[in-house]
Amino acid sequence: MSVKSNVVTLSLCLLIISAPAFADEATETEGLPETFAASAERGKAQFQAICAHCHTTTYEESRIGAPGLKGVLERHSETWLNQWLKSPEEFAQKDVAARDLIDANTFGLAMPTLPAMQDEHNRLDIIEYLKTLKE
Ligand code: HEC
Structure with missing residues (x-):
């Protein structure tokens, strides 16, 4: 057997061995959820129900020391x-900016x-809503 045909045989073997790996990848991709369509409207309703107790939608810090979210x-x-x-x-x-934000709060209500x-x-809905809070 020549060196060349050995290389060809080896390549074929590798192809066969690696084929199942490709198949697995395909299945994993199929399992991923569809792209989610975030809604600023749903986000706003949630914001008013949950976040507005503490946050304003202006630049003003609230009375309890929560940053304004504009x-x-x-x-x-x-x-x-x-x-x-x-x-x-x-x-x-694990995040320095987040740590600093909490440490900078002098009101004691994190x-x-x-x-x-x-x-x-x-x-994702809330973030979509927060995006609308610009000038
Ligand atoms: C009980 C009060 C409270 C509630 C409820 C609350 N937050 Fe906060 N939030 C804070 C405080 C206080 C901080 C400042 C950091 C700290 O001390 O934890 C903060 C920080 C933030 C920050 C960072 C702001 C910046 O300028 O860096 C964002 C963004 C945020 N909150 C969004 C939200 C959203 C969205 C909700 C609703 C899902 C929410 N918060 C609910 C009190 C609250």
Whole structure:
């Protein structure tokens, strides 16, 4: 057998061995959820029910020391917000900006981990609404 045909045989074997790996990848991709269409309208309703107790939608800090959320997307990325909203305290264990934000609060009432924010769809709706709070 020549060296060339050995190489061809080896390549064929590799193709056969790696084929199932390709098949697995295809199945995993199929399992991913469809892209979620976030709604600023749903987000606004949630904001008024949950967040407005503590936050204003202006630049003004509220009476309990929660930052006004106007222009908040200029201060934080969507990824940052998604993690903050899920659990501020847990996120602050790995994110310096989140830690600083909590440490800078002199009022003593930190933002709690909210049950409604454990649902990613709710978080994406809220973020969609926060995007509308610009000048
Ligand atoms: C009990 C009061 C309270 C509630 C309810 C609350 N927050 Fe907060 N939030 C705070 C406080 C206080 C901070 C400042 C950081 C800290 O001390 O935890 C904060 C910080 C934030 C920040 C960072 C703001 C910035 O300028 O960096 C965002 C964004 C935010 N909250 C969004 C929300 C959203 C959206 C909701 C509703 C799902 C919500 N918060 C519910 C009190 C609250």
